[in-house]
């Protein structure tokens with residue numbers, strides 16, 4: 401039996417075949433992303449940035465573009481607005497800047513169970529497919545994790561520190577490998593740092609990151625000062 405969410409997705413795809421689509425950002429009819437929004441989204445190419453070392457090594461993160469209001473609307477329409485066809489567009493933003501060497505693993509950041517229940521699918525899987533990236537879904541969230549979307553920068557860090565792990569049966573895949581962490585947007589860097597910490601803990605040789613977009617121009621002070629508010633076990637100190 402297909403779930404209601406799967407049915408509604410299929411129905412949406414059928415409707416898109418019959419009813420002309422509208423710009424994912426501004427609703428201009430007849431296009432997936434209109435020329436004006438596309439120009440705004442691609443106006444500032446993403447650049448490689450380095451998160452200072454508190455995961456054992458500096459963390460290099462490459463983003464396809466710098467974030468813009470137009471792109472945020474596209475991503476919201478994609479992840480929570482039923483516009484799953486946006487994966488092709490987001491994939492092109494990522495695919496232009498990211499090429500994973502054959503010996504690297506690309507590991508997506510995990511989606512919270514709550515987000516999975518709400519959406520019924522895993523958006524990063526679709527973006528990766530559109531960008532021709534083979535992903536290895538190795539990271540898992542511990543049960544207490546809360547969805548990041550509604551939290552402030554400091555709350556995000558507290559929420560995310562120590563929240564991920566690689567289950568033992570998957571550690572054998574990670575051990576000794578160079579791993580690229582994959583996410584749609586990097587905002588505070590907290591999620592990326594936590595993913596890197598968990599992958600190093602599972603024996604990864606080297607961890608870097610890629611995202612479709614980067615929102616923050618500078619890292620929050622806790623990252624700039626390289627002082628994570630958790631101890632060596634990865635648990636938060638209250």
Ligand SMILES: [Zn+2]
Pocket residue numbers: 423424425426427428433434435436437438
């Ligand atoms: Zn538009």
